[in-house]
Amino acid sequence: MTQAPIARFTRLRHATFTSPDPERLLDYYRGVIGLGLVARDGGRLFLANDCEQLSLVIEPGDSALKSIAFELSPDVQLEALGAALKQADLRPELHSDSLPGISKLLSFSDPEGTRFELMQGWTPTPAQERIGGLAVAKLGHVALRTPDPKAASDFYANVMGLRVSDWIEDRFVFMRSGFEHHTLNFARADVRSLHHVAFELRGPTHMHQACDHLARHKLPVLWGPVRHGPGHNTAIYHRNPDGHLVELFCDLDRMTDEALGYFEPRPWHRDRPQRPKVWVGLPRDVWGMAPSPECTEFAR
Numbered sequence: 675m676t677q678a679p680i681a682r683f684t685r686l687r688h689a690t691f692t693s694p695d696p697e698r699l700l701d702y703y704r705g706v707i708g709l710g711l712v713a714r715d716g717g718r719l720f721l722a723n724d725c726e727q728l729s730l731v732i733e734p735g736d737s738a739l740k741s742i743a744f745e746l747s748p749d750v751q752l753e754a755l756g757a758a759l760k761q762a763d764l765r766p767e768l769h770s771d772s773l774p775g776i777s778k779l780l781s782f783s784d785p786e787g788t789r790f791e792l793m794q795g796w797t798p799t800p801a802q803e804r805i806g807g808l809a810v811a812k813l814g815h816v817a818l819r820t821p822d823p824k825a826a827s828d829f830y831a832n833v834m835g836l837r838v839s840d841w842i843e844d845r846f847v848f849m850r851s852g853f854e855h856h857t858l859n860f861a862r863a864d865v866r867s868l869h870h871v872a873f874e875l876r877g878p879t880h881m882h883q884a885c886d887h888l889a890r891h892k893l894p895v896l897w898g899p900v901r902h903g904p905g906h907n908t909a910i911y912h913r914n915p916d917g918h919l920v921e922l923f924c925d926l927d928r929m930t931d932e933a934l935g936y937f938e939p940r941p942w943h944r945d946r947p948q949r950p951k952v953w954v955g956l957p958r959d960v961w962g963m964a965p966s967p968e969c970t971e972f973a974r
């Protein structure tokens with residue numbers, strides 16, 4: 675008999691980055707991505723999206739992803755979850771009022787050392803300024819590198835309640851925590867680190883505006899616009915001032931009814947219905963050019 679997951683990640687909430695130049699990164703997220711500053715706390719910067727939800731935390735340090743936050747179902751008892759995570763040797767810590775709009779959160783480190791924050795509920799954290807830039811809809815997904823994507827997918831499926839949406843061969847796995855095709859991905863690489871972070875746009879017109887906006891800010895589009903195979907999102911990729919690959923996407927596949935096991939049918943699907951599968955060979959994308967050399971790790 676398979677055991678129930680310890681936790682059930684539900685909704686991606688925010689990511690925390692350390693940066694050697696937090697003010698430069700703040701300028702970028704304000705002026706390009708379109709998040710607004712909520713508050714400063716010592717060296718920490720808190721940014722919200724246009725929905726007044728905490729989306730990004732920036733702290734001084736080396737350029738790196740520090741943690742990823744997910745929201746849990748309201749029926750989960752955080753204290754009981756903490757005890758279960760402790761029993762699984764995941765070093766949980768319970769924090770109170772450590773982030774704007776969040777009263778309690780439980781943090782833990784996964785087997786490869788990536789820190790996660792789990793929380794329930796939120797109160798609005800409006801930016802103290804008008805949201806400019808692209809005013810993205812939300813943080814959409816985070817992709818991590820790992821030496822062993824299969825072990826990572828087993829851990830996140832069996833222990834954290836995510837579901838596998840697609841594989842690219844045996845080297846890239848897309849996992850969903852809600853109805854959206856992916857919120858957490860793992861790509862094979864030598865060491866655990868950030869692969870890319872993605873923000874959701876509101877639709878094709880917003881995608882068009884994003885291309886123009888990146889050009890105006892002299893941020894070259896390194897790949898796209900493209901409509902991917904896995905997830906069927908349209909996407910463009912660029913690098914932020916800290917060198918992290920940032921994807922802007924819209925129109926991601928949705929499994930609106932988990933029990934049916936297939937993604938909401940759309941005309942550009944090749945499989946009818948489109949179910950989770952292993953994608954092998956090229957071309958994988960529905961349309962769009964191959965990635966630039968700076969993005970080739972996607973296409974190998």
Ligand SMILES: [Fe+2]
Nearest residue numbers: 817870872921
């Ligand atoms: Fe992505």
